Amino acid sequence: MEQVINSQQIKELFSKSGDVLVRPIKINQNNITFHIFCVDGLINSQLVDQAIFQSMLRDDNLRHCITERAVMDYMVSGGAYHVFTQEESDYQLLLKFVMSGMVAFIFDGEKKAIIFDIRTFEKRSISEPTEEGVMKGAKDAFVEVMRINTALIRRRIRSEFLVIEQLSAGKVSKTDMSLCYISNIANMETVNKIREKIQAIDIDNISTPAFIEENLIENKHSLFPQIMYSQRPDRISANLSDGRIALVVDGMPFVYLLPCQLVMLMQSPEDYANHFLVGSSLRTIRYISMLITLFLPAFYIAATTYQNQMLPVQLALSTQAAKQNVPFSSATEVLGLLIAFEVLIEAGLRLPKTVGTAMSILGGLVVGQAAVSANIVSPLVVVIVALAGISGFIMPNQDLSSGIRVIRFAFAFLAAIGGFLGLAVGLILLLTHLCSLDNYGIAYMSPFVDIDESNHKDTLFRFPIKYFKKRPQKIVPENRIKQK
């Protein structure tokens, strides 16, 4: 089919779509007919009537525009008042604009159209972040509309150097994206790399986060998240100022951040909302929790099956007493309960909220208590699995939490095979893997592996703000000074 702007052709193309409107409009003043082309539900029809049609109806100047070209020129130059008015001759672009909610006036004779951005659609209003809530701090979170999200970022960074680049991906979905960075801070090599990766996405539909994430991360097999997301505009803007690059995707209520390091995933906005000692303490607890969730079940298996000398006498005795009538091995108990824990979480997610609560009580408390009473599991194992489970949810990043939950199984399995030896092997493999990860040229374990001490002031501990003098060296090779 010829790719020319023509109302008849477009009408035929959308003949089976009831929501797409292609209708002739005659200008009475000069008897010229053009076609309006839009999607019902995506446009603000009231505004179309008021701002465009009513002004055209009373506009005597149109009487003097006797050709389509003249009408188009008049409209573009102010005949139809609207902020975003543009002439378009590219058929594909026209389709993209209209499908994203704009209104087009098609002039068949000229084979061109005038586009008006009079988009409106049902959207969620800005609300509190559900995952990254803070007691002290901003309460606004990103929504599913890209333009609102970019505005939330722009509101926080008023610098003229903030660039919001428009991109698009998805052959069918044609999903809009905005690549945001501060041009005088960000490393342009990284920006170019990310842009290239987005442009290289060759998929029909960007419907879920994985479609973007898996195309942007460098090591696809790793369980550790290599792209960070945040629901908080303040967090994104802070990271932009540190030289990182944000990606806003239309339809997703969060914004991606690249390059991503492990240390970022352990930071929470709360750390910066409190006194630095409080923030550091909270962060330390988070790191300890990560160790607990990763190693506690495995440690229990190793200590009760292989190296009981690792336990203090009283604990060894009470563990022995608690386990005496349980028919299963420690490994079976722990792995079984870990699976049961995951089942409970999955069930809780799928069920309606009210039923979910009841099921948690039934599953966690009633069945757990009954299992202990029936000597199916020992009480200590319940405590250990619960502690490991709860500790896992302390991670500020849910992707990291999920990854760690999976690795926890691997460690438990290794401990069941080789005790502390197996655990040591697992730890070596994990550290080797973490140290081998690279994210857009920056080590995943950075700044732990960096020599420059200025990078270490926001890692395990959060130093007072006055010490945050330089931007991360690996991310921003130049223009590193944040404050003097």
Place this chain on the structure above:
Amino acid sequence: MKKIIIFILSILVFPIVLGGCTHDFSRKEIDEIDMVLLLGIDYSDGQYTLNALYSTGGGADPEKSGAGGEKIAEGKGRTAFAALEDLKQKNKKTITLAQTGTFLIGEGAAENGLGESLDFLTREETIKMEGLIYVIKDKSAADFIKEGQKNKQTIHEDLEAIKQKQKEYVTRMDNSVVNILNDIKQSYSSVMIPYLLADKSGYQIKGYTVFDKLKLKDYLDHDTSSGVNFFRNIIRNYPVYLDNDKVNLLITYTNTKLKTKVQEDAVSVHVKVNFETMVKEVLTKDNIFTTDSLDLLTKAQNRYIQKILQKAVDYSKTNGLDILNLARLVENQNYSKWKTIKGNWSQQVTNINYEFEIHSRITKSFILGGG
């Protein structure tokens, strides 16, 4: 995909291959093991007897503790190791010494020699190095344990209490497995192990057992043992009962420095003791907190401590036994001369010249007025 398979295989294979580093995987569920909490070592009539005391369950669970208790298993053999193997074979469950916190050496085993009695411990890789070793005075370890059971004592808990009490008086416990095994290896100083006495009310440590060439030689009295502790610089608290019985004090801080000198094959030791005391009891109406009184008290307490130190020195010189662990010190401080005197060290011990320098002060009296 190939990489993933290699990764998974390496995870599975690594522990199995590296498992060869230990003599076996020692895979045993904790409830399938009898954890020995106390091991008694005895020797009589040419054979060793080991008595292992272990918990029968209940653990720390108060609801179950009634049902739980202590059980004794006995093993006999020509050597201590043979006795341990016999014990393992006789016992229903596997026995582990990994949680053994106390080792009791009966008088017979102590007389027969520490080397023979404890050698098997040095080769046991799971042994708890911070476990404590005691000698049982005047009886066998088996009798000591059985009497405890007869008196319905929870023996391992009572011994734990003894350990805590020991910590109140000394800053370091030199009778740990690792220390004693080290002392056995070096041959110049006497091995010193605290001895335990039992009565119906419980256990107590009275002093040190002295070993000569790793065989039981003597039991030191309380004052001489305290003198040894001063020399070892491990005193945390120590009561000072002055002769006039009017003022009693408690040492809260001590620091002993020993400096040795070897001149013409004669060894001299300069003993410098600094300590602080608190007044704990005043049984006189006189004001003891005047400068003069405090000065007199200070001199009196110095004399008291010197007397204790002298007791330890006298024992050492009389018996030619290096109970003050000076051999290592002389070796360290006079390395070249040590080579010439080490051959007749026990002779040297009887001739060592001791110089004492004692400083003390009375602190924190709490009562500022008269008694």
